[in-house]
Amino acid sequence: MTDKRDSHFYENDAALIDAMLEGDSTAFETAVALYHPRMVTIAKAIIGEAFAEEIAQDAWMSAIRSLSEFAGRSSLNTWLIQITANAAKTRLRREKRQVSLDENWQEKETADRFDHTGHWQEPVSQWELETPEAILANDQLSDIISKTFEQLPPQQQAVLSLYDLEGESMSEICNILDLSASNARVLLHRARSAIQQKIAQYQDND
Amino acid sequence: MLKCRQIEQLASDYLDKDLSFRQRMAFKLHLFICHNCRNYVRQLKITITSIKLMPANQIIVDDKTKALAKVLRENASKQ
Numbered sequence: 362m363t364d365k366r367d368s369h370f371y372e373n374d375a376a377l378i379d380a381m382l383e384g385d386s387t388a389f390e391t392a393v394a395l396y397h398p399r400m401v402t403i404a405k406a407i408i409g410e411a412f413a414e415e416i417a418q419d420a421w422m423s424a425i426r427s428l429s430e431f432a433g434r435s436s437l438n439t440w441l442i443q444i445t446a447n448a449a450k451t452r453l454r455r456e457k458r459q460v461s462l463d464e465n466w467q468e469k470e471t472a473d474r475f476d477h478t479g480h481w482q483e484p485v486s487q488w489e490l491e492t493p494e495a496i497l498a499n500d501q502l503s504d505i506i507s508k509t510f511e512q513l514p515p516q517q518q519a520v521l522s523l524y525d526l527e528g529e530s531m532s533e534i535c536n537i538l539d540l541s542a543s544n545a546r547v548l549l550h551r552a553r554s555a556i557q558q559k560i561a562q563y564q565d566n567d
Numbered sequence: 568m569l570k571c572r573q574i575e576q577l578a579s580d581y582l583d584k585d586l587s588f589r590q591r592m593a594f595k596l597h598l599f600i601c602h603n604c605r606n607y608v609r610q611l612k613i614t615i616t617s618i619k620l621m622p623a624n625q626i627i628v629d630d631k632t633k634a635l636a637k638v639l640r641e642n643a644s645k646q
């Protein structure tokens with residue numbers, strides 16, 4: 362059975378953690394529903410698909426063990442992401458092999474929008490839906506945005522969530538994901554660009 | 568002179584104010600003369616704000632979520 366719930370059922374992290382410490386099952390379900398997908402994305406971004414789920418589950422176990430000591434120095438989200446990232450990096454070292462990430466995006470994405478002189482192949486139009494509010498109010502478009510987001514390669518998705526959704530700094534993101542600054546910026550732009558192109562496709566066909 | 572292709576590659580850095588002064592001037596100069604890139608940068612800017620405003624009000628609690636939550640709760644109570 363699948364339920365949909367309001368993500369703001371618990372007023373804040375502290376309220377959610379208190380309820381978890383009391384053994385409240387709704388609190389555990391809410392926390393897992395909220396944070397588990399993000400933890401899996403972070404793990405995938407670091408170590409790839411194969412171990413991600415397992416690492417996220419292990420990260421939960423160690424988080425639960427120290428939950429009562431979590432003093433709220435950071436947000437619960439940041440704390441869980443750090444535990445996950447550390448677990449993934451430790452595992453990566455132990456596996457002693459470079460896990461290949463995002464292998465195919467390069468060809469897929471740069472289906473070239475530019476001609477040999479570096480100019481746009483097709484004219485770039487002004488969008489009819491010209492504000493974010495208008496875009497998100499369109500059910501199909503807002504669906505396209507979340508679908509594209511979910512289908513981004515893990516590293517792109519992780520950088521985009523941390524930077525644009527959670528407002529983390531670039532240096533913190535490089536630290537969490539073990540990326541160089543220039544690499545992180547390229548991933549961020551690719552992710553945004555993938556979503557921009559999907560919105561453009563929809564707006565141009567309409 | 569920057570090409571449209573380079574404008575596309577630098578657009579996120581431009582919007583995040585992560586370009587050097589010189590690059591920024593070169594970028595702006597290109598936008599001044601290129602209608603397509605002006606529209607592109609505008610599209611990207613709207614995209615970024617849309618991403619930031621993506622609604623996250625609902626969470627999905629499926630069977631997998633419930634199963635993991637149960638394991639965690641049982642572990643927590645053992646402590």
Ligand SMILES: [Zn+2]
Pocket residue numbers: 570571574597601602603604605
């Ligand atoms: Zn141009």
